[in-house]
Amino acid sequence: MHLFYxxxxxxxxxxYFLNEEESKHAIRVLRLEAGAGVQLIDGxxxxxxxxxxxxxxxxxxxxITNVITEYNKRNHYLHVAIAPTKNLDRLEWFLEKATEIGxxxxxxxxxxxxxxxxxKTERLNKIITAAIKQSLKAYHPVLNEPVALNRFLSQQFDGQKFIAHCDVGDMTGLKDELEKQGKYLILIGPEGDFSPVEIDAALQNGYKAITLGESRLRTETAALEACFEVNFLNR
Incomplete structure (x- = not known):
C-alpha cells in the first residue's frame, strides 16, 4: 500500500486533501484511482x-478509515549531535540509516x-522524510539547525549525556553506562575528532566519555554505531 507523509x-x-504535489504523484505517477487504499503518516x-x-x-x-496513534513508539529517546562531514553525502547516508534504525x-x-x-537542513530533512516513508516510521526525527559546540554544551538535557572521542583517557563502553528506557544525548565529533579543550568542556558540562570500540571510525560510522547500540540495548 502506498504511503504519504x-x-x-x-x-x-x-x-484529508492531498496537496497538489502529492496529488499529482498519486494520480499521474502511481496511477491510483478512486477506491484505492493508501496509508498516511503524520510524523x-x-x-x-x-x-x-x-x-x-x-x-x-x-x-480516513482507521487511525493508529503512537504507532511503533519506542521505549527511549535518542538525540545525536554530530559534526557535519566534509562530504555531505556521508551525512545524508547517516541520516537515512539512523532514521531507519530509530x-x-x-x-x-x-x-x-x-x-x-x-x-542546508531543507535538503537533509527531505532525506529523513524519504527514510521514514521507506521504513514505515510514524515519527519524524527533528533536525536542528547547525550550532557551535560551545553553545550547544550549555543547553539543558534531561537524560544521560555522552561524548564519543578517540583521545586517550578514562572511557567505558556505551553498553556499560546506558540506563535502559531512558533519554540519551550523544556527541559525535568531526573527522579530526574533538579538541582536548572541547572534550574537557563536555566533561565539565556533565557528559560522560565513552568508546565505540577499538576501530577508528569515520564520523558518520561512529554516529550510526551509537544509534545502533542504543536501539539494540533497549530491545
Missing part, C-alpha cells in the same frame, strides 16, 4: 489508513576541527 493531518479528520506517531474518494490530480480527497533528534554541531561549517 502528511504532517498537517490530525486523528479527528474524517477526510507524530499517527498511522492512518485511507481510501481515495476523489482521484483529482491537484486535490485528491481521501476518506532516532528522535539530530543536531548539527560546529567544532574547532570541523571542515564543514554549514549544512
Amino acid at each position: 502528511t504532517p498537517d493531518i490530525a486523528p479527528s479528520h474524517p477526510q 507524530r506517531g499517527g498511522l492512518y489508513t485511507a481510501t481515495i474518494k476523489d482521484a483529482h490530480p491537484k486535490r485528491t480527497i481521501l476518506q 532516532i528522535d533528534e539530530i543536531t548539527l554541531i560546529i567544532c574547532q576541527r570541523s571542515e564543514r561549517k554549514e549544512a
